[in-house]
Amino acid sequence: MSKKIFCKKLNKELPALTIPPMPGPKGIEIMNSISEEAWEMWKSHQTTLINEKHLDMSDPENRIWLQDQMDKFFNNEDYESAAGFKALD
Numbered sequence: 883m884s885k886k887i888f889c890k891k892l893n894k895e896l897p898a899l900t901i902p903p904m905p906g907p908k909g910i911e912i913m914n915s916i917s918e919e920a921w922e923m924w925k926s927h928q929t930t931l932i933n934e935k936h937l938d939m940s941d942p943e944n945r946i947w948l949q950d951q952m953d954k955f956f957n958n959e960d961y962e963s964a965a966g967f968k969a970l971d
Contacts, residue, residue: 889917891956896920908949916956924955927963934964 887898896917902909903921912921931937931951937944954961 884918887914887917889920890915891920891923891958892917912956920956924952927955928952930964931962935962 884897884900886895888894889896896919899913899916899918899921902913904912916924928948928951931948932939937948939945939948951961953959
């Protein structure tokens with residue numbers, strides 16, 4: 883049975899990530915507070931942002947901007963969305 887955590891994004895107890903999704907303290911923080919489901923939601927949104935905004939991930943400013951968007955996403959704050967993008971139901 884998978885470990886469960888209280889997901890701060892979805893406000894309920896859900897299966898946790900099994901490993902940190904990124905290195906360092908930020909990865910540990912995410913693993914301890916974000917569910918696997920919310921992480922998958924972020925990965926999809928992140929891909930949409932990278933593609934629509936034509937972000938160059940080798941540019942440190944773009945990486946900082948994307949990390950800021952990730953923090954806003956997980957904290958349920960206003961975050962950037964793709965213009966005209968509608969998710970499939």
